[in-house]
Amino acid sequence: MSTTGGVVRRSLLDDLATSMLALIAERKLAPGDQFEAVRSLAERFKVAVPTVREALRRLEATGAVELRHGSGVYVGPNVGRLVLANPLALAPSPDRLVELLQARALIEPPVAALAAQTRAEAALEQMAKDLDAAADLIASGDHAQLAEVNMDFHRSLAQASGNATLAEVVESVTVVNAREQLEILHIHGDRQADLDEHRAIYDAVRSGDADLAELLTREHLDGVLAVINERLQHP
Amino acid sequence: MSTTGGVVRRSLLDDLATSMLALIAERKLAPGDQFEAVRSLAERFKVAVPTVREALRRLEATGAVELRHGSGVYVGPNVGRLVLANPLALAPSPDRLVELLQARALIEPPVAALAAQTRAEAALEQMAKDLDAAADLIASGDHAQLAEVNMDFHRSLAQASGNATLAEVVESVTVVNAREQLEILHIHGDRQADLDEHRAIYDAVRSGDADLAELLTREHLDGVLAVINERLQHP
DNA sequence: ACATGAAAATGATCAGATCACTTGGTCATT
DNA sequence: AATGACCAAGTGATCTGATCATTTTCATGT
Numbered sequence: 019m020s021t022t023g024g025v026v027r028r029s030l031l032d033d034l035a036t037s038m039l040a041l042i043a044e045r046k047l048a049p050g051d052q053f054e055a056v057r058s059l060a061e062r063f064k065v066a067v068p069t070v071r072e073a074l075r076r077l078e079a080t081g082a083v084e085l086r087h088g089s090g091v092y093v094g095p096n097v098g099r100l101v102l103a104n105p106l107a108l109a110p111s112p113d114r115l116v117e118l119l120q121a122r123a124l125i126e127p128p129v130a131a132l133a134a135q136t137r138a139e140a141a142l143e144q145m146a147k148d149l150d151a152a153a154d155l156i157a158s159g160d161h162a163q164l165a166e167v168n169m170d171f172h173r174s175l176a177q178a179s180g181n182a183t184l185a186e187v188v189e190s191v192t193v194v195n196a197r198e199q200l201e202i203l204h205i206h207g208d209r210q211a212d213l214d215e216h217r218a219i220y221d222a223v224r225s226g227d228a229d230l231a232e233l234l235t236r237e238h239l240d241g242v243l244a245v246i247n248e249r250l251q252h253p
Numbered sequence: 254m255s256t257t258g259g260v261v262r263r264s265l266l267d268d269l270a271t272s273m274l275a276l277i278a279e280r281k282l283a284p285g286d287q288f289e290a291v292r293s294l295a296e297r298f299k300v301a302v303p304t305v306r307e308a309l310r311r312l313e314a315t316g317a318v319e320l321r322h323g324s325g326v327y328v329g330p331n332v333g334r335l336v337l338a339n340p341l342a343l344a345p346s347p348d349r350l351v352e353l354l355q356a357r358a359l360i361e362p363p364v365a366a367l368a369a370q371t372r373a374e375a376a377l378e379q380m381a382k383d384l385d386a387a388a389d390l391i392a393s394g395d396h397a398q399l400a401e402v403n404m405d406f407h408r409s410l411a412q413a414s415g416n417a418t419l420a421e422v423v424e425s426v427t428v429v430n431a432r433e434q435l436e437i438l439h440i441h442g443d444r445q446a447d448l449d450e451h452r453a454i455y456d457a458v459r460s461g462d463a464d465l466a467e468l469l470t471r472e473h474l475d476g477v478l479a480v481i482n483e484r485l486q487h488p
Numbered sequence: 489a490c491a492t493g494a495a496a497a498t499g500a501t502c503a504g505a506t507c508a509c510t511t512g513g514t515c516a517t518t
Numbered sequence: 519a520a521t522g523a524c525c526a527a528g529t530g531a532t533c534t535g536a537t538c539a540t541t542t543t544c545a546t547g548t
Contacts, residue, residue: 028499029322031310039341055529066497068303071531072310075266079314080341087264087530092375100342100353101425106274106315107335107508115420121418124367128359183349183356187422190336265532290498301533306500322499323540 034063034073039082042093048117048131053083053091057171079105100183103190110194112250122191126172127159129188131232133178141178145220148174152216156209164209169193175235178223214239255428258396262341269298269308274317277328280424288318288326312341335418340368354481357426358474361407364423368413369458376413380455383409391444399444404428410470413458450476451475 043052054062074091077083081096096102111117133141148171155164162191169192176188213236222231277288289297295305309326312318312400316331331337345353368376383406404427411423450473457466 035341039343043343057529058530067504068306069501071303072306072500075310076314077306077341079311080339082341085530086510089511090529096339098343098347099339099343100429101422102337102339104331104334104337106270106312106317108274108278108333110335114335117416117418120416121422124363125360125422128528129362132359166481181352181355183352183426184359187336187356187360187426189421190425191418194335202357292498302535305534307531320499321541323497324542325498 030065031073031076034065034069035076037063038073038077042083042097045095049093049095049097051093055090059091063080065199076141077154081105101186101190103193107194116243116246116250118191118194119239119243122172123243125191126176126188126239127232127236129176129179129184130219130223130235131228132181132184132250133175134226134228134231136178136180137223137226138178138180141174142220142224144174145171145178145223149213149217149220152213156213161209168212168216175219175223182200212238265300265304266308266311269300269304270311272298273312274332275307277318277332282407284328284330284332286328288328290325292323294326314349316340334419334421336425337427342429351478351481351485353426353429354474354478357407357423358471359476359477360426361411361423362467362471364411364414364419365454365458365470366463367419368410368461368463369466371413371415372458372461373413373415376409377455377459379409380406380413380458380467384448384455387448396444403447403451410454410458447473 025105038053038059047053055065056070056074059074060067063070074083074085076087078094080102081094081099082091083097084094086092148167151167152164152171155161155167172192173185173189176185179185215234219234219238222234273288273294282288291302291309292306294309295302298305308319309320313320313329315337316329317326318332318335319329321327383402386402387399387406390396390402409422409426410419411420414420450469454466454469454473457469
């Protein structure tokens with residue numbers, strides 16, 4: 019935001035972007051709904067098409083809208099979100115990877131404890147589905163897909179806390195190159211043990227045992243961290 | 254990322270954006286450095302100017318680059334960041350505000366404990382500066398500025414943990430409409446008490462007392478939360 | 489040295505055109 | 519009637535080329 023002596027100079031683009039967001043909010047459009055054609059927007063706001071497109075690209079970058087070729091402009095999944103993973107992040111260095119896991123090991127256990135107190139039902143069911151899916155994928159040997167589902171479990175767990183902001187934080191810190199993280203894990207980690215630990219966490223949350231949920235989550239992530247560290251030291 | 258049967262269709266824009274990021278990385282450019290002119294980029298990548306601009310807008314949205322009218326394209330402050338606050342977030346609802354504080358009350362205490370163990374020197378000095386600045390601003394009565402500096406203290410505290418990812422998380426969850434949060438606080442909160450609590454946290458971190466730092470941070474944020482809740486119930 | 493002001497560099501915006509993809513309907517085939 | 523091939527309209531993607539606005543640079547004159 020460029021300022022000069024406290025006075026904010028809003029460019030045409032700033033106005034456009036916020037106006038379009040306001041338009042989405044005004045029409046009460048939800049993620050997935052179709053928005054409005056580029057040409058139509060250009061006419062509505064009395065600006066040229068390239069200008070509209072630049073504004074849309076800005077919104078698109080944070081998942082506020084989606085541009086689908088040949089189809090239209092749609093409301094994106096991240097409208098109204100406060101915290102998000104940098105969609106442009108490049109593959110993290112090994113140091114950054116360890117740091118990321120440390121951050122998760124610090125944040126997720128208390129979130130699990132809160133989840134055990136709140137127990138948002140929809141999220142609990144999602145956790146159960148994630149566990150089932152993981153079991154299937156272990157059997158079928160699809161490790162890439164398994165990695166995704168395991169991450170989904172952690173996200174569902176955060177959802178169960180009932181705090182959308184916390185869920186966003188966990189989602190952000192969890193979505194960052196899941197591939198890289200779990201590439202390592204699935205070479206050297208014990209997939210079945212992972213699943214068992216997830217199941218234990220689920221049971222603790224389901225039964226409302228906050229202390230146990232926190233403890234199990236901490237042990238689980240510390241274990242993951244240990245595997246990663248070991249792997250990085252013996253490449 | 255649009256996929257069809259597992260095959261990723263990268264649009265020209267996707268390629269452009271990542272190529273430009275790679276170019277920045279390759280040249281080892283740091284935030285604030287000048288990048289390259291739009292027309293020059295268009296020529297380099299053999300695409301039209303509007304296309305380059307759309308890609309730049311995408312990067313700009315997450316703070317990877319900055320476009321300064323008449324001056325040039327510069328590397329932004331968020332290059333290489335993993336987690337960030339949604340720059341398009343609108344003012345959070347009261348519910349969302351409470352949720353945000355709850356998230357902070359959950360995350361920041363263990364971060365403070367870690368900071369007391371790590372004690373990154375540069376961040377400790379920054380904390381001291383923030384405290385001094387806050388004292389001055391209380392004296393001068395500049396509440397708006399005081400709100401900012403108080404947030405800075407929390408960010409510096411997270412920096413002291415030595416974990417950049419955690420610092421990013423705290424920064425993200427802290428930057429979201431500091432204005433709204435502290436508008437409430439500074440009408441009904443006790444500014445001097447706030448400062449004293451910050452000082453106590455600083456002392457605990459400085460002396461390496463992790464448990465105390467965690468406890469004080471928790472009490473501090475719970476206090477803030479109580480003020481916010483009270484304020485929202487009696488408008 | 490300093491201030492002034494023109495010139496160059498650069499981003500912002502516009503206009504109109506063409507290409508590429510998606511979608512829904514038509515229509516022949518089965 | 520169900521199915522599939524095909525076509526046409528709607529819409530995003532990209533290009534070309536120009537003009538305006540802001541910043542920076544630097545020669546010029548005092």
